[in-house]
Amino acid sequence: MSNAVENTLFEHPVLNVIHLLNTIAQENPAAISLASGRPDDQYCDPALIDKGLARYRQHVAGTELSLATLLCQYGKTSGIINEIIADYLYVDEAIKVSSPEHIVVCMGFQEACTLTLLSLFEGGGILLVPDPVFSGVTGIAKLLGIKMLPVPMATFLDPAALRKLAEELESRGKKIRALYAIPDFSNPTADSLSYPARKAMLRLANDLDFFILEDTAYRYFRYEGDEIVSMRSMDSRRVFLLGSFAKSIFPGLRMGYVVAPEGAGITPFSARLCKAKSLITVNTPALCQAVVGGLLIENNYSLKGLNQPRVLSYTQKRNHMLECLEHAFPSEGDSQRTVTWNHPAGGFFINVHLPFVFGQTEMNECARHFRVIVFPTSLFSLTNEAVNQVRLSFSNVTAAQTTQAIGRFKAYVESRMGKSPSDSEGETFSGSRGQHDAGCHLVGP
Template sequence: MSTPSPAPTGLPLAELHGSLADPLLDQMTFLNEVTLRYPDAVSFAPGRPYEGLFDTADISASLDSYVAHLREDCGLDGDAVRSRLFQYGRTKGLINDLIARQLLADEAIRADPEDIVVTVGAQEGMLLVLRALCAGPDDVLLVSSPCYVGITGAARLLDIPVVPVPEGAAGGMAPEALAATVRAERAAGRRPRACYLVPDFANPSGASLPVAARRRLLDLAEDLDLLLIEDDPYGFFSLDDRSRPTLKALDTRRRVVHIGSYAKTCFPGARLGYVVADQRVTGRSGAAGRLADELARLKSMTTVNTSALSQAVIGGMLLRCGFRLRAAGEPVRRFYAGNLRVLLGELERVFPADRQAIHGVSWNAPSGGFFLVLTLPFEADPEAMEECARDFGVLWTPMAAFYPAGGGARLARLSCSYLTPDRIRQGVGRLAAFVTVRTGRGPAPGR
């Protein structure tokens, strides 16, 4: 007679970390799953690059360029090159000097390579920075509202309270709202440790911060003794070929921790990001070290290091374009700018001014990037989105999860990065039909 198998061990969710019960952590999973359930739907949901812009031959060519660089420019022999590519490598990174050259050429950011930490995507950079900066129960993170769920999710994993600062009418975080929020938090006995924002074409709103407001934020950061965490994944993708200076490029007082990524500009599958952390850290002895070194210490206990092969490919891409990634990516910028113009034009076509009033629909008009926000006359919740996917064949992203303190119930994020112009036109037509049926207000617009 066989012995009965013991019952599997049960783990009550209530006894696991509280973040696991937070709906915020389900957002990306839900979107991925619903996309898989409706593979033929036109998807305005993912903020990922368009795959038609990539060429697999670039991977091997870039790797070859990096190996040649190691041999010819760095003077490494065959054994050293093999070790550089196959071994774990330095925790802080292997291509810090190449990233520093690209940042100088493209952004006028003067970064010492030793103030750079190469990370597994920008997401790891966020986790490392938050873990290093937020030390006690009274520390809070300020964020723009609406805000990218990656940073609020990271804060939730680390049990760091998040305090929203609303975006202003002019676009991006309102400087005076930031100042008022800092003072209110301090009056309540809390310590605003840093403020996270995306100055250019933010995810999810598409908003950009005017240059004057950037300078004002830097002045406030100095006056209020606050750090700014700048996330810059979309800065290359303006509607025109003009660029605004990053906060870090304007930062003369080391108030900005700059997070970047090559996911949108080079190769998302490489999962390569970086942090420029040039702030100085004073120890008990009074000796000053680098914040970047402290981030690397944290990294050594998480991912240990970033893939040497990913760094080699990205390093080769930077070498091949002479460290002028913005100029090399001009065709890519034009593609995304064209997509955004098509999306804006199609919304205007199917919802001209009179139809906007009838259907209660409106949207913003970003000056670049991947996203815009559509205001609907009904709740734009996951149930409505799934109905839209099932019955009309089009997907979008509910905005409520992007508001840390609540809000965004009737807002939908539309991303135009992953589609061709024809699919954008098809998707907007389907979306217009959904809105018309949902509201019961006349025939489908544009039909």
């Protein structure tokens, strides 16, 4: 009898993206990685663990609760810091959660998303996703056998075009069950939904009776412009808020949460989420919850103060990478630039358009021969969108590494375009002179 396992679903490229992001740097130790969207190592501070735990211990001491039971026993499936998270959502987001039981504390966004999809798609239906988009969502939807409809990002951002697509779909008998959105600084393209687009999307969800999964992972990392209210604060009946503390505290905690929709006539999704969770992870580790709960109390139920130094530092990192790109690929008189990029108002990524296709083979070649790792945006696509785009992450590199990495990337691009690499060694130009700025001293591969 054959032991062969059929490899169909597990061979799908979208299931490999997170693994690839986690391994490509190890396989190319000499390369500078602009691939993964890790938060800055500088802010992954173990002292936060002691601080959060101590504050949580103090918090519990003022109650009837037993710290030993809370931290050391099997815990409540929905979580032990739900009220603290509810207070934080009110302070930072003006979101009123009518009962802490509408919140389920999860092991990161990834579990929050898994439980939400499980609770929603029992009866089938379609999940609309922007394309390209974070593969954490498309990967788990694939694993769960959920039908997805990838919507080109330009359509997704345009309320009239999105409505047309959704109405056409429904008129053909295809029921939309939910739509996934990263309204603030999406991964990989750093696009955001404007306030009118958020409103229009909620109107569409109400008209066609579907739910919105709002992912707020990068919401705290705005570098310019005014904050736009979260979709959950605009509509508590249609939106599952999927939160993560990975970027705003640190990812090793694996802490996130779902806020389920509420309101009369709405299926009690929190109960469904908890049933699914009780069979998957039983409860989120109490120690990790205690650290987050304590840190939230310590910071007056707000993450804004805690994240202010990070926002300043990431602003400088973004600015520096933009300046390095400008220097590496200047506009040539009146002619159009051959390499272009966006100017993200927040998030961790800059998306670059190249005059040639850049896929996984090119990524490996660039890493091996030019010692810089940049990630093909198309690997986040279900439809082979964005084949000539690359995602550059600026969050976890120093200014000196960014300068060097962009210099190496320029050499790669020139080699692909049949130009001999320009002699950039020793060349300097004035960039911003922030604390991270090592000057854009271009160094070849």
